Amino acid sequence: MTALPILTAEEQRVLGCLLEKEVTVPASYPLTLNALRTACNQSSSREPVVDYDERQVQDAVRALKDRGLVRVTWMDYGKRTLKYSQAAVEVLDLPDDERALLTVLLLRGAQAPGELKTRTDRLHGFGGRDEVEAVLQRMAQRDEPLVRQLERKPGQQDNRWIHLLGDVPAEVGPAVAVDREQVLTDGVEARDEALIAAYDALADLEPDPMPTTAFEDWFITHVAELAGPHQTADVGCGLGDTTLLLAEAGALPTGFDLSPRMVEQARERNLDVEFQVGDFRKLLRPGNDAGWGAILAWYAFIHLAPSEFAAVVKHLAQTLLPDGVLAFAVHVGNAVEPVTRWQGEEVAVPLVLHDPAEVRRAVAAAGLKAQSFLVSDDEGPDRLYLIAQPE
Known part of the structure; x- marks a missing residue:
């Protein structure tokens, strides 16, 4: 594709959930609309925590489908239900390591490499912070970069990274976000x-x-x-x-x-x-x-x-x-x-x-x-x- 899609906050959350759940709960994937809404609104591993209604999730799914990032499946066995799966891995040509980092950035906003190392454990096994940083650099050096490193602010001890699949707010994440995994930098x-x-x-x-x-x-x-x-x-x-x-x-x-x-x-x-x-x-x-x-x-x-x-x-x-x-x-x-x-x-x-x-x-x-x-x-x-x- 020639340009990255610019996604709303709701679209980012829906896409992140579909990417995540395909790996963590494959037995119940693709997701029903209700399961996808629950995934969007869960209180753990999400920043910020939201309370989307069914219409918000449905509108986000429709917009993602129009961009080719989501597939809709009509299950022809049991109760006939629409189910949803992601197509972003193919569209964006994401290997497993890039997919894991993008998923967590979509779900949790700006983060430092140490935080990403910890929070991607269920999605991909990174060897350490250095490996996470190397993948982030690779994603940033694409013809259409997927991520960008933020300037370090006063009080921060590590640079944070953001994805580029949506507008970047003037202030992303907490005023001071610290990589508390840094104490294990040398093991x-x-x-x-x-x-x-x-x-x-x-x-x-x-x-x-x-x-x-x-x-x-x-x-x-x-x-x-x-x-x-x-x-x-x-x-x-x-x-x-x-x-x-x-x-x-x-x-x-x-x-x-x-x-x-x-x-x-x-x-x-x-x-x-x-x-x-x-x-x-x-x-x-x-x-x-x-x-x-x-x-x-x-x-x-x-x-x-x-x-x-x-x-x-x-x-x-x-x-x-x-x-x-x-x-x-x-x-x-x-x-x-x-x-x-x-x-x-x-x-x-x-x-x-x-x-x-x-x-x-x-x-x-x-x-x-x-x-x-x-x-x-x-x-x-x-x-x-x-x-x-x-x-």
């Missing part, structure tokens, strides 16, 4: 090595005990109460201050941390509490019980990329007793801060702020029912405190 192992080195060095500075608010004291004590007579794991325990608070509240805690020097210092500072070097992503059940009565992750997830969060929560949930609890605190927002202040000292490793909705979805996906508390004040990012139990 998980490199990130972990940097964390261990940073926290080993911090441990040798012997920072002061961690101050807690009255609410945080209540929260930790409540976790100890919920654990009852069963053992508690304090993961990412650092110097063991929260582990000691758990013990003082009557729990039977073991502190785990990835930093050997942190664990050494924790043992010296809290002689009556058990500490082990350990990775909470590989946490095992206690040796003398069927599971943990409670797991506390006190700002232990602050260096995880969003793509890691759900898997970590699911793994920890699997090590709980049937009535055990998973409790954690995280900073929330849409940013990556280059330096973390930890117990009065600076740690030169990025702090990842997590989306509260994504956090709650991860908890629900792990089979847990959550009670959460969102706290805002003038002291840095907002914080989410959450206690969850198996449903």
Whole structure:
């Protein structure tokens, strides 16, 4: 084709849904009008969330059909129903990798390469951010470019990309969109090595005990109460201050941390509490019980990329007793801060702020029912405190 079609927002959403559902739910594809409307209006993996009526979807389908981007099929078996499928892959000559990126850009607007890597997992397996960027560059260098890189704005740490199948708004997406996957640019192992080195060095500075608010004291004590007579794991325990608070509240805690020097210092500072070097992503059940009565992750997830969060929560949930609890605190927002202040000292490793909705979805996906508390004040990012139990 000699020129790209210019699609309305409704047409972009409909086409994106047809591209997506052909890959993710092939058994029910092509889609009926009702199924297509549901796909357009779903609240997950869509930005913005919309509430199209049947007429809006029908008008968009008709316009796309006129451009040759949608096919209409009359099913001649069972209930005679019109069904819809995409033809854009042939019209635009899209290989699988370009198709996946275009689909997510149609459904979610401007995004950075790291976000696209995460959000295309079900559509195409990219090897990493570099591969995503290479495909985006290829799409941008077509005779009729399909995508364009936006100028980086103040506060952004990565360039975002948009598709060119419609008018580009003056302001696309959130005012500050940050690629929170950037902490994995060099891979998980490199990130972990940097964390261990940073926290080993911090441990040798012997920072002061961690101050807690009255609410945080209540929260930790409540976790100890919920654990009852069963053992508690304090993961990412650092110097063991929260582990000691758990013990003082009557729990039977073991502190785990990835930093050997942190664990050494924790043992010296809290002689009556058990500490082990350990990775909470590989946490095992206690040796003398069927599971943990409670797991506390006190700002232990602050260096995880969003793509890691759900898997970590699911793994920890699997090590709980049937009535055990998973409790954690995280900073929330849409940013990556280059330096973390930890117990009065600076740690030169990025702090990842997590989306509260994504956090709650991860908890629900792990089979847990959550009670959460969102706290805002003038002291840095907002914080989410959450206690969850198996449903």
